[in-house]
Amino acid sequence: MTDSEEWVEGEAVVASALGLHVRPARIVWERARRFSSDIRIRKGRRDYDVKSIFDIMALDASRGTALTVRAKGDDARRAVAVLVALIGTDLDAES
Amino acid sequence: MEIKRGVAVSPGVVIKRAFVLDSEEVRIPRRHFVDSDADREIVRFTSALKATCDEIRATQSKIVAEVADSSVPDIFAFHLALLEDERLTADVTRLIQERSYSAEYALSRALRPHLKRMQGLEDEYLRERTGDVRDVERRLLRNLLGQRREELNSLTHEVVVIARDLSPSQTANLDRTKVRGFATDGGGRTSHTAIVARALEIPAVVGLGDVTTEVSGGDWVIIDGNRGLVVIAPDEETIKKYEGREHKYHEIEVQWAEGRDLPATTLDGVPITLYGNIEFPEEVTLSLDRGASGIGLYRTEFLYLGAMRAPTEREHFDAYMRAINLLGDRPLVIRTLDLGADKFPPEAGGVVEKNPFLGSRSLRYCFQHPELLQTQLRAILRASAFGKVRILLPMVTTLQELRQAKEFIAEVKLELDGEGVEYGRDIPLGIMIEVPSAAVIAGAFAKECDFFSIGTNDLIQYTLAVDRGNPRVAELYRPAHPAVLQLLKQVLEVGRQSGIEVAMCGEMSGDVDYTMLLLGLGLRIFSVSPIMLSELKKLMRSVTIEQCVQVAEQAMTMDDPLYILGHLRAETRKVIPEAYFDED
Numbered sequence: 001m002t003d004s005e006e007w008v009e010g011e012a013v014v015a016s017a018l019g020l021h022v023r024p025a026r027i028v029w030e031r032a033r034r035f036s037s038d039i040r041i042r043k044g045r046r047d048y049d050v051k052s053i054f055d056i057m058a059l060d061a062s063r064g065t066a067l068t069v070r071a072k073g074d075d076a077r078r079a080v081a082v083l084v085a086l087i088g089t090d091l092d093a094e095s
Numbered sequence: 096m097e098i099k100r101g102v103a104v105s106p107g108v109v110i111k112r113a114f115v116l117d118s119e120e121v122r123i124p125r126r127h128f129v130d131s132d133a134d135r136e137i138v139r140f141t142s143a144l145k146a147t148c149d150e151i152r153a154t155q156s157k158i159v160a161e162v163a164d165s166s167v168p169d170i171f172a173f174h175l176a177l178l179e180d181e182r183l184t185a186d187v188t189r190l191i192q193e194r195s196y197s198a199e200y201a202l203s204r205a206l207r208p209h210l211k212r213m214q215g216l217e218d219e220y221l222r223e224r225t226g227d228v229r230d231v232e233r234r235l236l237r238n239l240l241g242q243r244r245e246e247l248n249s250l251t252h253e254v255v256v257i258a259r260d261l262s263p264s265q266t267a268n269l270d271r272t273k274v275r276g277f278a279t280d281g282g283g284r285t286s287h288t289a290i291v292a293r294a295l296e297i298p299a300v301v302g303l304g305d306v307t308t309e310v311s312g313g314d315w316v317i318i319d320g321n322r323g324l325v326v327i328a329p330d331e332e333t334i335k336k337y338e339g340r341e342h343k344y345h346e347i348e349v350q351w352a353e354g355r356d357l358p359a360t361t362l363d364g365v366p367i368t369l370y371g372n373i374e375f376p377e378e379v380t381l382s383l384d385r386g387a388s389g390i391g392l393y394r395t396e397f398l399y400l401g402a403m404r405a406p407t408e409r410e411h412f413d414a415y416m417r418a419i420n421l422l423g424d425r426p427l428v429i430r431t432l433d434l435g436a437d438k439f440p441p442e443a444g445g446v447v448e449k450n451p452f453l454g455s456r457s458l459r460y461c462f463q464h465p466e467l468l469q470t471q472l473r474a475i476l477r478a479s480a481f482g483k484v485r486i487l488l489p490m491v492t493t494l495q496e497l498r499q500a501k502e503f504i505a506e507v508k509l510e511l512d513g514e515g516v517e518y519g520r521d522i523p524l525g526i527m528i529e530v531p532s533a534a535v536i537a538g539a540f541a542k543e544c545d546f547f548s549i550g551t552n553d554l555i556q557y558t559l560a561v562d563r564g565n566p567r568v569a570e571l572y573r574p575a576h577p578a579v580l581q582l583l584k585q586v587l588e589v590g591r592q593s594g595i596e597v598a599m600c601g602e603m604s605g606d607v608d609y610t611m612l613l614l615g616l617g618l619r620i621f622s623v624s625p626i627m628l629s630e631l632k633k634l635m636r637s638v639t640i641e642q643c644v645q646v647a648e649q650a651m652t653m654d655d656p657l658y659i660l661g662h663l664r665a666e667t668r669k670v671i672p673e674a675y676f677d678e679d
């Protein structure tokens with residue numbers, strides 16, 4: 001089975017101090033749109049489109065929130081790995 | 096399809112797409128575009144998007160250089176992310192394509208669910224981001240509407256302009272080769288829209304109330320400037336009917352215009368004088384082109400309207416000289432200021448009156464503000480050294496007012512004498528007969544002034560106590576009312592007996608329905624809107640005075656305004672059936 005036919009999933013916990021708001025939301029969104037795969041984040045029973053910044057905000061994800069990153073497409077595995085890592089990083093910290 | 100009724104201020108018929116002019120970026124009304132314009136709307140949206148992003152980037156780099164706080168550039172980056180969001184662009188595009196929404200409306204609709212969802216978030220900080228989304232929306236709208244403003248002077252196809260009311264600056268930006276008609280919510284016969292429409296010779300209907308909220312940009316609209324109708328999104332059948340009328344109207348216009356250099360003489364050899372009514376000096380050319388032999392009414396209000404202050408003597412004088420230079424030795428009748436206190440901004444001495452038409456207007460207002468009248472009279476008198484200028488006083492109701500005005504003139508003449516300034520020594524002075532009291536004692540007035548000009552609009556309104564701008568009573572406004580006809584007959588009789596000239600400058604004088612009646616009653620000087628000149632002349636050249644006297648005598652025996660009008664129309668139709676080509 002190839003990446004492009006199956007949803008790939010990974011678990012992530014929000015690490016940014018103030019949750020996925022302005023800066024972290026934008027960073028996640030910017031990285032997500034560079035993948036060709038369809039990428040969703042599931043919170044509870046609902047799916048959000050990571051390629052829309054409006055959806056990322058609507059996640060209403062504060063620090064410690066558990067999210068499932070799901071992707072389907074040619075670069076799905078890589079997309080899930082990168083986004084799980086990003087969400088699990090404190091993106092508000094000065095780099 | 097919807098038909099709206101307003102005030103016809105410039106004749107003609109036109110069928111074009113609507114160009115809806117927003118005055119400000121306050122609210123984006125639901126606006127549909129037709130399918131074929133979807134691409135154009137998408138282009139508008141994408142270029143506004145790009146312009147907005149550029150603006151934000153420019154601000155961003157400026158701020159980064161000036162502000163140390165690292166969270167500030169984040170906000171701008173976030174705004175850029177909102178603008179570059181593919182979902183948003185896709186939603187807007189889809190709404191434009193599938194629902195035919197305008198770019199502005201599609202944007203508002205696409206953002207609304209996001210805003211609503213954000214307002215329901217638990218995280219207060221995220222909730223507050225709705226402010227950022229609104230800010231971005233505002234910037235985008237400003238750019239969209241900004242484009243629209245620019246479009247006004249670079250229209251790609253012919254349109255009719257739908258607006259609340261056109262301001263002088265808006266009309267200054269119009270691409271006159273593309274604008275084919277006007278329809279406005281507000282305004283009246285002397286509003287700026289009306290004046291510009293007549294000068295451009297395009298149909299216009301004003302005072303429609305809420306036409307801007309009912310018409311969507313891109314809608315097909317018919318403007319019927321002959322009857323004061325606007326048809327929104329007309330059906331096939333109506334379009335066909337009006338296309339026929341539009342075509343016919345142009346055909347007839349051309350035919351009428353052919354008679355422009357012929358004298359306005361009746362079949363039995365009675366010469367009639369045709370003058371033009373103008374609002375600004377440039378209209379002199381239009382009048383002369385249409386065969387007028389002078390200007391019978393120069394409404395000087397235009398010099399006052401729009402400005403926050405009264406015009407200077409120099410401004411008056413320059414305007415009159417422009418008209419005189421175009422006229423040569425043809426007559427120019429200048430009417431002194433005919434505005435009410437309600438028309439002036441409070442800082443210019445205006446007040447809101449309960450009943451402005453019975454209040455401080457025209458000559459009454461001038462007497463209360465003598466400096467206005469003195470300034471205007473000085474300019475008129477000075478100009479009279481260069482042309483055949485006459486002074487016409489509006490709204491005279493008593494002999495004492497005429498005498499008071501004469502004192503003003505005498506004083507100004509003394510002043511000019513003292514300064515050694517030239518002026519026409521025997522400049523004629525006339526009064527408007529537009530109040531029943533003046534009509535009733537016309538005989539007394541005739542002994543103290545040089546000419547009369549009958550202003551039918553006010554004369555009818557005051558005689559019948561009807562405000563025709565009020566839709567609830569407008570039906571009662573009947574120029575053919577026996578009382579009106581009686582007054583007209585009486586005034587014309589006074590003119591004949593006393594030997595002073597009687598002209599008519601109201602709308603009635605330009606309406607072919609009444610031409611035969613007026614000729615029959617003895618009117619020989621008609622002062623009309625330039626666009627009516629050719630039609631009127633054609634009719635005058637096709638009748639005999641004897642025939643008209645019969646028509647008038649018959650009318651005077653009748654008692655019902657509607658029957659009288661029917662009788663007049665039937666008689667006129669026999670002579671120039673083409674004038675009634677668009678009757679239902």
